Amino acid sequence: KVDAERKKTFVLKMPMELTQSRIQKIWLPSDNRPALPRRSCGPQLANSPTVIVMVGLPARGKTYISKKLTRYLNWIGVPTKVFNVGEYRREAVKHYSSYDFFRPDNEEAMKVRRQCAMAALRDVKLYLTEEAGQIAVFDATNTTRERRGMILNFAKENGFKVFFIESVCNDPNVVATNVMEVKLSSPDYRDCNSTDAMEDFMKRINCYQASYQPLDPDDYDRELSLIKVIDVGRRFLVNRVQDHIQSRIVYYLMNIHVQPRTIYLCRHGESEFNLKGRIGGDSGLSNRGKKFAVALNKFVEEQNLKDLKIWTSQLKRTIQTAEALQLPYEQWKALNEIDAGVCEEMTYEEIREQHPEEFALRDQDKYYYRYPSGESYQDLVQRLEPVIMELERQENVLVICHQAVMRCLLAYFLDKSADEMPYLKCPLHTVLKLTPVAYGCRVESISLNIEAVNTHRDRPEEAKKGPNPLMRRNSVTPLASPEPTKKPRINSFEEHVAVSSALPGCVPQEVPTQMPGQ
Amino acid sequence: VCMTNCPTLIVMVGLPARGKTYISKKLTRYLNWIGVPTKEFNVGQYRRDLVKKYKSFEFFLPDNEEGLKIRKQCALAALNDVRQYLSEENGHVAVFDATNTTRERRETIYKFGEENGYKTFFVESVCVDPEVIAANIVQVKLGSPDYVDCSNDEATEDFMKRIECYKNSYETLDETLDKDLSYIKIMDVGRSYLVNRVMDHIQSRIVYYLMNIHVTPRSIYLCRHGESELNLKGRIGGDPGLSVRGKEFAKSLAQFINEQNIKDLKVWTSQMKRTIQTAEALGVPYEQWKVLNEIDAGVCEEMTYEEIQENYPLEFALRDQDKYRYRYPKGESYEDLVQRLEPVIMELERQENVLVICHQAVMRCLLAYFLDKPAEQLPYLKCPLHTVLKLTPVAYGKCNYVYL
Numbered sequence: 001k002v003d004a005e006r007k008k009t010f011v012l013k014m015p016m017e018l019t020q021s022r023i024q025k026i027w028l029p030s031d032n033r034p035a036l037p038r039r040s041c042g043p044q045l046a047n048s049p050t051v052i053v054m055v056g057l058p059a060r061g062k063t064y065i066s067k068k069l070t071r072y073l074n075w076i077g078v079p080t081k082v083f084n085v086g087e088y089r090r091e092a093v094k095h096y097s098s099y100d101f102f103r104p105d106n107e108e109a110m111k112v113r114r115q116c117a118m119a120a121l122r123d124v125k126l127y128l129t130e131e132a133g134q135i136a137v138f139d140a141t142n143t144t145r146e147r148r149g150m151i152l153n154f155a156k157e158n159g160f161k162v163f164f165i166e167s168v169c170n171d172p173n174v175v176a177t178n179v180m181e182v183k184l185s186s187p188d189y190r191d192c193n194s195t196d197a198m199e200d201f202m203k204r205i206n207c208y209q210a211s212y213q214p215l216d217p218d219d220y221d222r223e224l225s226l227i228k229v230i231d232v233g234r235r236f237l238v239n240r241v242q243d244h245i246q247s248r249i250v251y252y253l254m255n256i257h258v259q260p261r262t263i264y265l266c267r268h269g270e271s272e273f274n275l276k277g278r279i280g281g282d283s284g285l286s287n288r289g290k291k292f293a294v295a296l297n298k299f300v301e302e303q304n305l306k307d308l309k310i311w312t313s314q315l316k317r318t319i320q321t322a323e324a325l326q327l328p329y330e331q332w333k334a335l336n337e338i339d340a341g342v343c344e345e346m347t348y349e350e351i352r353e354q355h356p357e358e359f360a361l362r363d364q365d366k367y368y369y370r371y372p373s374g375e376s377y378q379d380l381v382q383r384l385e386p387v388i389m390e391l392e393r394q395e396n397v398l399v400i401c402h403q404a405v406m407r408c409l410l411a412y413f414l415d416k417s418a419d420e421m422p423y424l425k426c427p428l429h430t431v432l433k434l435t436p437v438a439y440g441c442r443v444e445s446i447s448l449n450i451e452a453v454n455t456h457r458d459r460p461e462e463a464k465k466g467p468n469p470l471m472r473r474n475s476v477t478p479l480a481s482p483e484p485t486k487k488p489r490i491n492s493f494e495e496h497v498a499v500s501s502a503l504p505g506c507v508p509q510e511v512p513t514q515m516p517g518q
Numbered sequence: 519v520c521m522t523n524c525p526t527l528i529v530m531v532g533l534p535a536r537g538k539t540y541i542s543k544k545l546t547r548y549l550n551w552i553g554v555p556t557k558e559f560n561v562g563q564y565r566r567d568l569v570k571k572y573k574s575f576e577f578f579l580p581d582n583e584e585g586l587k588i589r590k591q592c593a594l595a596a597l598n599d600v601r602q603y604l605s606e607e608n609g610h611v612a613v614f615d616a617t618n619t620t621r622e623r624r625e626t627i628y629k630f631g632e633e634n635g636y637k638t639f640f641v642e643s644v645c646v647d648p649e650v651i652a653a654n655i656v657q658v659k660l661g662s663p664d665y666v667d668c669s670n671d672e673a674t675e676d677f678m679k680r681i682e683c684y685k686n687s688y689e690t691l692d693e694t695l696d697k698d699l700s701y702i703k704i705m706d707v708g709r710s711y712l713v714n715r716v717m718d719h720i721q722s723r724i725v726y727y728l729m730n731i732h733v734t735p736r737s738i739y740l741c742r743h744g745e746s747e748l749n750l751k752g753r754i755g756g757d758p759g760l761s762v763r764g765k766e767f768a769k770s771l772a773q774f775i776n777e778q779n780i781k782d783l784k785v786w787t788s789q790m791k792r793t794i795q796t797a798e799a800l801g802v803p804y805e806q807w808k809v810l811n812e813i814d815a816g817v818c819e820e821m822t823y824e825e826i827q828e829n830y831p832l833e834f835a836l837r838d839q840d841k842y843r844y845r846y847p848k849g850e851s852y853e854d855l856v857q858r859l860e861p862v863i864m865e866l867e868r869q870e871n872v873l874v875i876c877h878q879a880v881m882r883c884l885l886a887y888f889l890d891k892p893a894e895q896l897p898y899l900k901c902p903l904h905t906v907l908k909l910t911p912v913a914y915g916k917c918n919y920v921y922l
Contacts, residue, residue: 016765016795026806027794217710239710241729244868251726254716282848333854344848373757373819379808393719 023361024378025370048161049128050245052137053151055166055215058205059178061232062167065253066139067439069165072252075412076385077378078134078245083124085140088116096188099200102207117147121154128160135245136160143212145220152224163246164226165253166215174232175205182438232258252389258436261395262305263413265406266431268317269293270452273345274428277453280337280344285320288450292429293324295448299431300325300398309397311335311387318400329400334383337402341374348457363460366422377422380408388412403455406432413441423459428452525604526720527631528613529624531642533688534681535654537707538643541728542615543914545641548727551887552860553853554610554720557603561616564592572664575679580687593623597630605634611720612636619688621695628699639721640701641728642691650707651681658913707733727864736870737780738888740881741906743792744768748820749903755812755819760795767904768799774906775800775873784872786810786862793875804875809858812877816849841897852897855883863887881907 017030052069054062066082073080090096092112101109117140127133142148148164155162169175179201183189189197215221215228217239227250228237236254241247269289273281285293300308310327312318313335322329343351343358352359355372362369370376375383384405391397391409399409403426411421413434426432429452433444528545530538542558549556566572569588577585593616603609618624624640631638645651655677659665665673691701696714702725703712711729716722744764748756760768775783785802787793788810797804818826818833827834830847837844845851850858859880866872866884874884878901886896888909901907 016760016768016798018759018791018794018798020791026789027791029798234715236713237710238713238729244865247726247730247868250729251722254713254725255722333857382808390719393722 022357023365023369024376025372047243048159049133050135050161050163051124051128051151051155052135052249053142053148053162053164054137054139055142055148055164056168057143057208057212058141059175059183059201060167060169061178061229061258062141062165063139063182064258064439065165065167065229066137068256069249069252070135070137071412071415072388073135073245073249074415074417075381075388076248077381077418079132080135080137081127081133082137082139083120083127085113085116085120085138088120089113090187092116099203099207102204104207104211121151125154125158129158141208143208145213161242161246162225163242163249164215164221164224165249166226166228168214168228168230169232171231185438227253229253252392255389255392257393259395260436261397262303263391263396263434264303264398264431265409265426265434266296266398266400267402267406267426267428268315268321268400269296269450270428271317274453274455277347278345279348280340282315282317284316288429288452289317289321290324292448292450292452293321295429295450296321296431297324297326299446299448300327305396307396309394310400311397312400313337313402313405315402318402321400332387334387335399335401335405338377338380338404339371339374341371343371343374366459367418377404377408377418380404384408414443415440425456427454427456523718525609525634525636526611527600527604527627527636527638528611528724529618529627529638529640530613530615531618531624531640531691531701532644533619533684534617535651535659535677536643536645537654537704537733538617538641539615539658540733540914541641541643541704542613544731545724545727546611546613547887547890548863549611549724550890550892551856551863552723553856553893555608556611556613557609558613558615559596559600559603561589561592561596561614564596565589566663568592575676575683578680578683580683597627601630601634604636617684619684621689637717637721638700639717639724640691640699641724642701642703644690644703644705645707647706661913702728704728727867730864730867732867734870735911736872738866738871738909739873739906740884740901740909741771741873741875742877742881742901742903743787743790743796743875744771745903746792752822752824753820754823755815757790757792759791763904764792764796765799768796770904771796771906772800775802780871780873782871784869785875786872787875788812788877788880790877793877796875807862809862810874810876810880813852813855813879814846814849816846818846818849842893852879852883853893855879859883 018027019030020027052066054066056062063082063084063086066084070080070082089112092115093101100106103109120138120140124136124138127136138151142151152162154160176198179198180194183201184194184197189200192200215224215226217224217226217228217237222239225240225242225246226238230236233254233256236250238250241250269285269292271289272283272286273279274289275286308327310322310325310329312322312329312331314331314333315336318335319329319331340346343355346354348359358372362371367377370379387399388409391399399406401409404422406426407421407424410416410424410426410432411418414424416424427447429448429450431446431448433446435442435444528542530542532538539560539562542560546556546558565588568591569577576582579585596614596616600612600614604612614627618627618640628638630636652674655674656670659677660670660673665676668676691699691703691712691714698715700715700717700721701712702714705711708729708731711725713725716725744760744767746764747758747761748754749758749764750761783802785797785800785804787797787804787806789806789808790811793810794804794806815821818830821829823834833847837846842852845854862874863884866874874881876884879897881901882896882899885891885899885901885907886893889899891899
């Protein structure tokens with residue numbers, strides 16, 4: 001009889017009791033089982049850590065690919081870091097004298113170069129096993145089978161997956177352009193003139209030619225997982241993709257290109273709801289918003305672009321803005337503003353009154369915070385990924401969107417962390433002009449000189465002290481591509497050059513916030 | 519987003535029994551599901567319509583003039599239908615399924631494409647593994663109308679000779695000679711790929727899809743969460759927990775899964791309480807996908823159908839007029855759902871055994887993909903509570919399904 005009672009209570013207490021996490025609104029079992037990692041917005045993208053190994057002669061775009069890929073992976077939430085062996089070499093050998101360093105018969109230098117590779121691999125191991133990294137990009141020439149064999153052994157010992165990315169290009173014009181764009185300004189050549197630098201670098205490339213053993217997926221390397229990128233993306237050879245993340249990496253590499261082009265990001269013109277301090281909704285443009293649309297039309301004309309694509313969301317305010325341009329545009333539902341769920345169409349006062357706990361929680365962790373029945377910035381990133389992929393495929397594009405959406409897109413282009421993303425400044429009536437340059441992105445902020453309310457809310461003081469220590473954190477917040485472990489002593493090439501410019505005769509927008517904002 | 523400007527002509531290339539028709543049908547199914555009107559044109563089918571009775575491999579001998587004439591006629595007839603589909607019937611993509619093993623034939627087709635303003639994309643399947651070829655023959659050739667009066671051995675022997683007929687004149691897509699064409703070469707059933715000159719978004723999506731599909735046998739299980747508290751009240755949407763009967767279902771599901779003895783089963787749920795509670799009963803790890811959440815009914819969330827009819831009579835009527843495209847005010851449509859579910863389908867293609875615990879509208883969308891149901895039928899597919907659908911791929915990527 002006692003057993004029956006006990007069994008009955010057991011049945012009543014059966015699992016399926018769930019509680020919803022306060023910030024992310026994820027349902028978790030109520031008992032004290034370990035919670036799902038913070039990333040759980042989708043499936044686990046990678047299980048074993050992966051080492052991506054770049055392969056190729058100098059000036060073939062290895063570092064360009066490494067950095068761009070790393071930026072993308074971090075943005076979608078996969079902690080990734082680049083390990084550039086050249087930087088380790090610059091730390092070890094303080095002054096670069098000439099290409100003689102790279103001669104295959106220079107025993108002393110060969111020793112140093114090998115040591116640098118080992119040091120970098122040690123840091124790869126640390127990153128993947130102790131620093132919660134998922135992917136390490138090992139950026140070096142790795143042009144011999146011997147070197148690649150050594151890396152494969154290292155990975156095997158540590159239980160890492162390996163994926164090779166080889167860049168093959170024999171077009172002398174492409175190589176020369178690369179040398180001019182990123183090598184002449186390298187710390188190695190800071191005391192040289194361009195002609196001497198170019199000459200030396202070409203001799204440097206030559207040092208690798210004789211011993212270069214390209215990946216051979218038909219025979220010697222048929223068991224390896226790899227992609228060979230040929231002639232800057234004209235052709236690809238893909239072998240043995242092992243898992244989801246490698247499949248995503250291949251897809252990304254096949255969509256990026258190096259054609260010069262410009263991406264313009266802006267928000268819709270000021271809306272009726274902006275004026276009232278209300279968030280979300282689907283209101284139309286205010287009078288000033290309409291003026292902005294007209295100013296945007298003029299701005300676009302002046303930019304004199306060939307083939308500009310225009311994208312909007314499916315909310316009225318972005319479409320009204322695009323209509324003023326009198327050009328064809330495409331509507332993407334994926335560009336709609338973040339869904340504020342139960343808080344849609346409220347003012348911040350109303351939210352503070354009616355949902356005080358939610359109001360506080362959002363300030364604590366704005367990236368992961370999901371509005372009840374709504375979305376988080378983390379959700380936005382997942383929803384925007386196809387937009388980013390298509391932006392990579394396209395050339396000149398103007399994206400007319402919304403504050404939170406624009407912050408997500410901007411964070412991708414400027415390599416901003418999840419922590420910074422929700423606080424990036426994206427004011428109304430301001431166009432951001434993004435141009436790819438060297439290894440990064442140049443951004444110009446152009447205010448179109450039409451007054452609007454300020455919808456920006458800075459990180460509150462208390463939150464600046466860091467998250468509540470009582471809050472469980474189950475995994476590392478995805479970072480922007482971390483600083484390279486060995487920084488060059490003189491960082492002579494700027495990755496992001498932010499230039500604020502306004503149309504002549506106008507005063508840049510000042511702070512005063514009478515209206516609360518997002 | 520408009521994905522195609524010019525229509526696209528996909529041209530299959532490869533010896534017989536290399537999976538061309540498998541790929542054609544599967545790709546067509548996928549493209550239609552994501553909203554790109556696509557149709558396949560199988561030249562063998564045209565040949566069967568013209569030459570009522572297939573006698574033997576001799577029809578395919580390279581010196582059989584009569585045979586060659588008929589085969590060329592069929593190819594042209596098929597191309598004519600392609601032209602009609604793409605230029606007059608609002609088709610976006612046509613898949614031209616034939617061996618197309620000579621450069622000469624491919625040039626003819628490419629010119630045809632150019633004349634009509636189509637972009638041409640070649641998909642070649644190369645495979646030399648005799649076991650794979652034998653397996654293909656067993657799976658799809660023995661049951662072909664060509665061999666309806668033959669024993670399996672006779673059919674296999676004849677088919678092998680048929681393949682031989684093509685080998686001498688086979689010109690694979692070449693790195694140099696074909697360097698200006700857009701194509702993907704699939705080697706050894708997806709072990710490796712060669713991709714050349716992808717021109718646009720749709721070709722990029724096609725390449726991504728082809729690189730994610732596989733032919734390893736596996737099963738996909740689809741079901742809804744157990745009955746929820748709101749189901750009991752006749753209310754839609756919301757985020758309620760399971761009712762008592764729903765919890766019973768969860769336990770039965772656990773038992774059922776145990777009995778099926780499935781190797782390495784992955785379990786996926788949405789991020790709504792009712793699917794997670796259902797999964798919890800299984801006692802195995804599961805992954806939550808926000809994109810598997812039920813269709814957002816916007817202003818109608820948590821209402822009964824009576825209440826919707828009362829408060830939004832116009833909306834109520836509109837939904838019945840075009841249930842696939844109808845979007846709830848501040849909510850979603852089935853069409854939106856399909857777009858949101860595409861990454862789920864892509865990952866399902868990559869995976870092997872998977873159980874997806876989801877919701878009615880979501881399950882309808884997924885089912886429509888596997889069973890190749892058009893948009894008009896999708897919102898009316900039967901997906902009752904407490905029922906598991908087991909999907910097993912069979913010939914040509916179709917799916918057998920069993921209600922459990």
